[in-house]
Amino acid sequence: MKLSTAKSQRLLVLFLVGLMLFNYPLLALFDRAATAFGVPVLYVYIFSAWAALIALLALVIERSR
C-alpha cells in the first residue's frame, strides 16, 4: 500500500490538472476565431493539452514504483 501512495497522489494531482485544463476559464482563453498552423486555436489547444495529459499519465504510471 505504502509504495503505491506516491503514485496515487500523482495521479490525483493529474486528475485535478486535467479538470482545470478542460474547463472555464482556461478553455475560454482559446475560444476565439484565430488559427494556429491553419487550425482553429481551440482545437489545437484541446488536442495538445489532451496529448500532454496522456503523456504525463504514462510517465507517472511507468516510472512510479
Added chain:
Amino acid sequence: MLQGYVIIPVALAYLGVLFAIAYFGDKRADAGRSIIANPYIYALSLGVYATAWTFYGSVGRAAADGVGFLPIYIGPTLMMALWWLVVRKIIRISKTHRITSLADFVSSRYGKSALLAGLVTVIAVVGVVPYIALQLKAISGSYAILAAHPDIAAVGQRASAPFATDTAFWIAMLLAVFTILFGTRHLDASERHEGMVAAIAFESIVKLAAFLAVGVFVTYGIYGGMGDLFARAASHPRLATLFAPLSGAAGGYANWAWLTLLSMLAILFLPRQFQIAVVENVNERHLGKAVWLFPLYMLAMNVFVLPIAFGGAMHFAGTSTDPDTFVLTLPMAQGHPALALLVFIGGLSAATGMVIVETIALSTMVCNDVVMPVLLRVRSAWLAERPDLTGLLLGIRRGAIVAVVLLGYLYFRLAGEAYALVAIGLISFAAVAQFAPAVIGGLYWKGATRAGAFAGLVAGFSVWLYTLLLPSFAKSGWLAESFVSDGPYGITLLKPYALFGLSGLNDITHAMLWSMLANIGAYVLVSVVTVQSAAEQAQASRFVDVYRYASGQLDAHAWRGTAASPDLAALLAQFLGAERAEAALEQHARSRGLRGASELPGDGALVQFVENALAGAIGGASARIMVASVVKEDALSVDEVMTMLDEASQAIAYSHELEQKSKALMAATAELRAANERLRELDHMKDDFVSTVTHELRTPLTSIRAFSEILHDNPGLPVEERQRFLHIVIQESERLTRLINQVLDLAKLESGRAEWQVGDVDMKAVVEDSVAAAGQLFTAKDVALEVKLPSHVPTVRGDRDRLVQVLINLLSNAAKFVEAGTGRVAVTVGSDAREVTVRVADNGPGVAAADQRIIFEKFRQAGDTLTEKPQGTGLGLPISRQIVERLGGRLWVESVPGSGATFAFAFPAVR
C-alpha cells in the same frame, strides 16, 4: 458494386471472424493459456466505450456545434487518472466477494439486499435500452445508405416497413443469437468470458482503423490537409462560428462541464464498462497501462472527427444529407465503395461490440438479481427438487438477452427516429450516472445505509424519468407535445426541460443537475437518519476497508451457526453442476490442509466458501437466500460483529477469557488497548513459566527432604546405607543448583539482559574445549566419544563461551541418552562456502517425529514424563536454541527413531 448480396456476406464473414477469435480465446482460456492476460488487451477492450454512436454520431454532433462532442471523451480521460485509485478498489472488492455485476456490487455493499439489486437492474435495463436501440439504428441506417449506392439520398422514415424487410429486426435477432453464442455457451462461476474479451479487443482495432482510414481520406484525399480544410471552412459563414463555439452559446461552459462529469461516470457505470473493466479484468496490474493507453485510443479516435464534419458539411452544403452519415457518405460521394464498405464494417464492429457486452452484462443482472430472487421466493420448493439448475440459469440468461435486444428494437421502432444518435446516447449516460452516489459513496463512506442508497437511486431515477425519458416519448408522439412545451396540465413550473423555472441549460445538463441533486441529497440525508443493521455494517466495513482485510479469515470468524456439509455440497451442485461443484469443494478442502471434500466440517469457512461460489453464479443476494435455507444461523448483534471484525484485523486469537477481561479496556484508545493486550499475554506466559519452574524445583527438593528425614530419624542406619542416601541428597542438590542456574540463565536470555561477547570464533577450539570439559561424562559411563575435525574451519561470528555452553549441553544430552558400554557419540565439524556446521550424533533411542518440535520447548522432554524418571531439567535445549538463534545461527535435530539422533547447529561463515 455494393448490392445487398455483397454487403451481407461481407458483414457475415466479419461476424464469423469475430466468432472464430472468441472461440479461440475460450479454448486457450480452458487450456490455461489466456490470450487476454495482458494490459494491452485490457486497454483495447475498454474501447467498447466507443460505440456506433462514437463512430457515426460524433461527426454529426461536431457538424452541429464544433467541439461539443469532446467532453464525452475527455471525461473518461480524466476518470482514467482516478482509475488506479477507484477501479482498483472496486476490482479488489469484486474479486473478494465474487461480484459479477453492478447490481450485485450495490446490493452486496448494502447488506446483500435483493430489493436494491432489483432496483439497480431495472434502472440499468430501462436506462440502457435506448442505447441499444441506437446501435440498431446505426447498423440498419448505414446498411440502407450503403445499399442505396451510388444514390446518396437521405434515408427516409422506414418505420412502416413490414417485419420481413425490416433490416433492424433481423439485425437485432442476429445480434441476440450471436451474443448467446458468445456469452452463455456455458455457465462460469466467475462470469468471465475470455473469448468475448478477445473479440471485443479485436473490434476496437477494426473500428479505429476504419475511422482513421476515412479521416485520412477526407483530410488528405479530398482536401489538401488540415490547413486547407480549415481555411476553406473559415470562409463558410456557419462553420466559421464553430471555430469558437463555447463563449457564444448560452450555458456553454456549464454544459461542457456537466457533459464531462456525465461521461466520467458513464465510463465506469455503464453495465458494459463495468463488465469489461471489473468483471473481465484478469489482473489488477493491467489497470496501470490502461490508464494512459485507453485515453490514447480515444484521442486517436477523435483526431479526425472535426475534419470529417467540416469536410462533409462543405461537401454536402445545401443537401439534406444527415451529418451522422458523413463518415459513410463522403467516401461514397467520392466514388470509393471499398472504403465505404470498410467504414460500414467499422461501424458494425462498434455496434456489435456494444450490444454483445451490454446484453451479456444486463442478462447476468436480470437473471441473478430479478428472476432468481423471485423464483427463490415464489417457487423455492420447485427449485429444491431439481438436482441441477445450470440449464435453467443458462435458459434464463438466454431469454434475458433476447428480451433486452427486443426491447432495444421496440424503442428504436417507436422512439428512435425522432432523435439524433448523440441525444439517445446521452439519455442512457444520465441514467447510469444515477449509480454514482451509491457506488462511490459506498466505497469510501461506511455510514451510508441501505435505505439511503435506495432513496437516492429512486429519487435520481425518478427525476431522470421525468426530465429525459418522458420528454423523449413526447417527442415520439406517445405523449402530447404540450407536456414538454407547457408542462403537465399546463403547470409551467413542472415543464420537464425547465423544472421549477430553471432554464438556459440544455436538456442533459438540466436533467443531470436536478437528478444528482435529488439523488445525492436523498442518499446522504436518509443515510444519516437511518441506522444500519448488523449485516449492513459488516459489509460496509468489508468494502471500505477492503485493503486491510485478508479475504476469507474475516468472514469465517463472523459467522455463528450450524450447517451440514452434505447440504452445502448439494446446494453447490445444484447451481454449478455436480462435476464442477465437486472439483471446487475438493480444491477448497486441499487449501485447508484436509485430505478431501468428505472431511470438510460444516463450519463458517465452508459456508462462506459456498456462498461466495454461489454468488458468482447467481449473485450475492440470491446466494445469501439459498445458503440461509440450508444452514441454521444465529443472528449476530452489531456489537458482536464489530468485535469480531476488530479481532480478525488484528489477527490475534485470544482466548475468550482474556477477551472478557479486556472488555473493560475497550473504551481506551486502540493504541492503549493493543499495548495492554500484549502485556497480558506476557503476563500469562510468565505465570505458566513460574508454575512449571516451581513444580520442577519441588521434585528434587522432595527427595532431598525425604532422605534427610530418614537420616535424621534413623541414627542407627548402616554406614553403606547412610552413604547411599547422602549421595542421593548431594546428587539432587546438584540437580537443583543446575536447574536454578539454568532458569536464571534462561530468564536473562529472554529478557535480553544476558551479556554477550561477540567476536571471531574458531569452531575447532570450541569443540576441543567442550570435549575436554565433557570428557569425564563419557569415560564415567563408558561411552565412546569420537571427534572428527577437518584441518581448516572458517571462523564464525559468535560468543565463544556461549558456544562452548551449547556444545557441552548437546554432549551431555547425548551421553545421557546412549546405553552405557555400547554407546557411541561422534562430533563432526563441516563447512561449505556459506556455513560452518557442528553435528553431535549418537546411537541412542532417537527422537520420534512428533517430539522433534516439543523438545525445544521449555520443560518439555520426549517420552512420558509421568511414568519415566526425567533425565534432565528440560531447559538445556531451549537455552541452547535461544543462544544459537540470538547469535544468528540455527539449531535443529535430525533423527530416525531407533537409530540415534543428530543434533546440529550452523553459523554463517565469515569471509
